[in-house]
Protein backbone atom coordinates (compact mmCIF):
# COMPACT_ATOMS: atom_id res chain seq x y z
CA UNK A 1 0.00 0.00 0.00
CA UNK A 2 1.40 3.40 -0.92
CA UNK A 3 0.89 6.57 1.05
CA UNK A 4 -1.28 9.35 -0.36
CA UNK A 5 1.23 12.12 -1.15
CA UNK A 6 -1.52 14.75 -1.34
CA UNK A 7 -2.01 14.75 2.46
CA UNK A 8 -0.19 17.67 4.10
CA UNK A 9 2.61 16.57 6.46
CA UNK A 10 0.93 18.31 9.44
CA UNK A 11 -2.48 16.73 8.82
CA UNK A 12 -4.11 13.33 9.03
CA UNK A 13 -6.72 12.62 6.38
CA UNK A 14 -9.57 10.87 8.16
CA UNK A 15 -12.36 9.52 5.96
CA UNK A 16 -11.37 12.05 3.30
CA UNK A 17 -11.19 15.10 5.59
CA UNK A 18 -7.86 16.59 6.66
CA UNK A 19 -7.55 17.05 10.43
CA UNK A 20 -4.69 18.74 12.25
CA UNK A 21 -2.21 16.46 13.98
CA UNK A 22 -2.82 16.84 17.75
CA UNK A 23 -0.34 19.07 19.55
CA UNK A 24 -0.09 16.54 22.38
CA UNK A 25 2.13 13.70 21.14
CA UNK A 26 0.71 11.31 23.76
CA UNK A 27 -2.73 11.09 22.14
CA UNK A 28 -3.43 7.70 20.60
CA UNK A 29 -5.04 7.49 17.19
CA UNK A 30 -8.03 5.80 18.86
CA UNK A 31 -8.54 8.67 21.31
CA UNK A 32 -8.17 11.23 18.54
CA UNK A 33 -10.93 9.47 16.60
CA UNK A 34 -13.31 8.98 19.50
CA UNK A 35 -12.69 11.90 21.83
CA UNK A 36 -11.69 14.73 19.50
CA UNK A 37 -13.48 13.85 16.28
CA UNK A 38 -16.51 12.08 17.79
CA UNK A 39 -16.07 9.12 15.47
CA UNK A 40 -17.43 6.59 17.92
CA UNK A 41 -17.72 3.77 15.40
CA UNK A 42 -14.17 2.70 16.23
CA UNK A 43 -14.51 0.91 19.55
CA UNK A 44 -12.30 0.90 22.63
CA UNK A 45 -12.19 -2.58 24.11
CA UNK A 46 -8.97 -3.55 25.88
CA UNK A 47 -6.98 -0.40 24.96
CA UNK A 48 -3.87 -2.60 24.91
CA UNK A 49 -3.76 -4.27 21.53
CA UNK A 50 -5.44 -7.55 22.45
CA UNK A 51 -9.03 -7.42 21.17
CA UNK A 52 -8.98 -5.74 17.73
CA UNK A 53 -12.11 -3.64 18.43
CA UNK A 54 -10.22 -0.45 17.54
CA UNK A 55 -8.93 -1.63 14.14
CA UNK A 56 -8.83 1.00 11.39
CA UNK A 57 -7.12 1.24 8.00
CA UNK A 58 -4.09 3.49 7.50
CA UNK A 59 -3.19 3.85 3.83
CA UNK A 60 -5.14 0.60 3.37
CA UNK A 61 -3.25 -1.36 6.04
CA UNK A 62 -5.08 -2.54 9.16
CA UNK A 63 -3.74 -1.43 12.52
CA UNK A 64 -5.00 -1.40 16.09
CA UNK A 65 -5.45 2.30 16.73
CA UNK A 66 -5.12 2.03 20.53
CA UNK A 67 -1.43 1.13 20.20
CA UNK A 68 -0.66 3.87 17.74
CA UNK A 69 0.06 7.52 18.48
CA UNK A 70 -1.86 9.95 16.30
CA UNK A 71 1.31 11.91 15.47
CA UNK A 72 2.73 8.81 13.81
CA UNK A 73 0.09 9.19 11.11
CA UNK A 74 0.90 12.70 9.96
CA UNK A 75 0.57 12.80 6.18
CA UNK A 76 -1.39 9.55 6.01
CA UNK A 77 -4.98 8.56 5.22
CA UNK A 78 -7.04 6.84 7.87
CA UNK A 79 -10.31 5.07 7.11
CA UNK A 80 -12.71 4.17 9.90
CA UNK A 81 -16.01 2.31 9.74
CA UNK A 82 -17.73 5.66 9.14
CA UNK A 83 -15.73 6.08 5.94
CA UNK A 84 -16.68 2.79 4.28
CA UNK A 85 -20.23 3.37 3.13
CA UNK A 86 -20.88 5.71 0.21
CA UNK A 87 -23.91 7.50 -1.20
CA UNK A 88 -24.48 4.35 -3.23
CA UNK A 89 -24.98 2.34 -0.05
CA UNK A 90 -23.15 0.18 2.43
CA UNK A 91 -19.76 -1.33 1.68
CA UNK A 92 -20.36 -4.87 0.34
CA UNK A 93 -18.81 -6.35 3.46
CA UNK A 94 -21.13 -4.32 5.70
CA UNK A 95 -24.07 -5.67 3.71
CA UNK A 96 -22.71 -9.22 3.97
CA UNK A 97 -22.41 -8.92 7.76
CA UNK A 98 -26.13 -8.11 7.86
CA UNK A 99 -27.05 -10.97 5.55
CA UNK A 100 -24.96 -13.55 7.44
CA UNK A 101 -25.78 -12.43 10.99
CA UNK A 102 -22.14 -11.50 11.52
CA UNK A 103 -22.83 -9.72 14.78
CA UNK A 104 -24.74 -10.03 17.99
CA UNK A 105 -23.78 -7.19 20.34
CA UNK A 106 -22.01 -5.51 17.42
CA UNK A 107 -19.27 -3.98 19.57
CA UNK A 108 -16.49 -5.81 17.73
CA UNK A 109 -18.09 -5.33 14.30
CA UNK A 110 -16.41 -2.09 13.12
CA UNK A 111 -13.00 -3.57 13.93
CA UNK A 112 -13.92 -6.88 12.28
CA UNK A 113 -14.98 -5.13 9.09
CA UNK A 114 -11.95 -2.83 8.86
CA UNK A 115 -9.68 -5.76 9.64
CA UNK A 116 -11.27 -7.97 6.97
CA UNK A 117 -10.85 -5.26 4.32
CA UNK A 118 -7.16 -4.99 5.18
CA UNK A 119 -6.92 -8.78 5.19
CA UNK A 120 -8.45 -9.04 1.71
CA UNK A 121 -5.75 -6.73 0.40
CA UNK A 122 -3.06 -8.88 2.04
CA UNK A 123 -4.50 -11.99 0.33
CA UNK A 124 -4.53 -10.19 -3.02
CA UNK A 125 -0.88 -9.24 -2.59
CA UNK A 126 0.13 -12.78 -1.59
CA UNK A 127 1.17 -11.86 1.97
CA UNK A 128 1.40 -15.24 3.69
CA UNK A 129 -0.09 -16.18 7.07
CA UNK A 130 0.86 -18.94 9.50
CA UNK A 131 -1.39 -21.41 7.62
CA UNK A 132 -0.38 -20.54 4.03
CA UNK A 133 1.16 -23.52 2.28
CA UNK A 134 2.49 -21.90 -0.89
CA UNK A 135 4.68 -19.05 0.33
CA UNK A 136 5.50 -18.02 -3.26
CA UNK A 137 1.87 -17.56 -4.38
CA UNK A 138 1.00 -14.20 -5.98
CA UNK A 139 -2.55 -14.33 -4.61
CA UNK A 140 -3.91 -16.38 -1.74
CA UNK A 141 -7.47 -17.71 -1.72
CA UNK A 142 -9.77 -16.60 1.12
CA UNK A 143 -10.27 -20.12 2.46
CA UNK A 144 -11.98 -20.81 5.77
CA UNK A 145 -8.63 -21.55 7.43
CA UNK A 146 -6.93 -18.44 6.02
CA UNK A 147 -9.77 -16.21 7.19
CA UNK A 148 -9.85 -17.79 10.67
CA UNK A 149 -6.11 -17.38 11.07
CA UNK A 150 -5.95 -13.85 9.72
CA UNK A 151 -8.95 -12.63 11.72
CA UNK A 152 -7.71 -14.18 14.97
CA UNK A 153 -6.64 -10.77 16.26
CA UNK A 154 -10.28 -9.64 16.31
CA UNK A 155 -12.21 -11.15 19.19
CA UNK A 156 -15.97 -11.59 19.26
CA UNK A 157 -17.03 -12.83 22.67
CA UNK A 158 -20.66 -13.49 21.80
CA UNK A 159 -20.01 -16.17 19.24
CA UNK A 160 -20.75 -14.62 15.87
CA UNK A 161 -17.55 -16.06 14.37
CA UNK A 162 -19.30 -18.35 11.89
CA UNK A 163 -21.38 -15.49 10.52
CA UNK A 164 -18.32 -13.25 10.34
CA UNK A 165 -16.35 -15.83 8.36
CA UNK A 166 -19.29 -16.51 6.04
CA UNK A 167 -19.69 -12.78 5.36
CA UNK A 168 -15.99 -12.38 4.56
CA UNK A 169 -15.92 -15.48 2.34
CA UNK A 170 -18.98 -14.39 0.45
CA UNK A 171 -17.59 -10.92 -0.17
CA UNK A 172 -14.09 -11.88 -1.23
CA UNK A 173 -14.35 -15.38 -2.71
CA UNK A 174 -15.52 -14.11 -6.08
CA UNK A 175 -12.70 -11.58 -6.35
CA UNK A 176 -10.17 -14.33 -5.72
CA UNK A 177 -11.53 -16.77 -8.32
Ligand code: FES
Pocket residue numbers: 043044045046047048049050051052053054055064065066067
Ligand atom coordinates in the same frame (compact mmCIF):
# COMPACT_ATOMS: atom_id res chain seq x y z
S1 FES B 1 -8.98 -1.56 22.02
FE1 FES B 1 -7.30 -1.69 20.67
S2 FES B 1 -6.90 -3.82 20.49
FE2 FES B 1 -8.45 -3.68 22.04
Ligand code: FES
Pocket residue numbers: 102103104105106107108109155156157158159160
Ligand atom coordinates in the same frame (compact mmCIF):
# COMPACT_ATOMS: atom_id res chain seq x y z
S1 FES C 1 -20.75 -9.16 18.02
FE1 FES C 1 -20.53 -9.10 20.17
S2 FES C 1 -18.41 -9.09 20.58
FE2 FES C 1 -18.64 -9.20 18.46
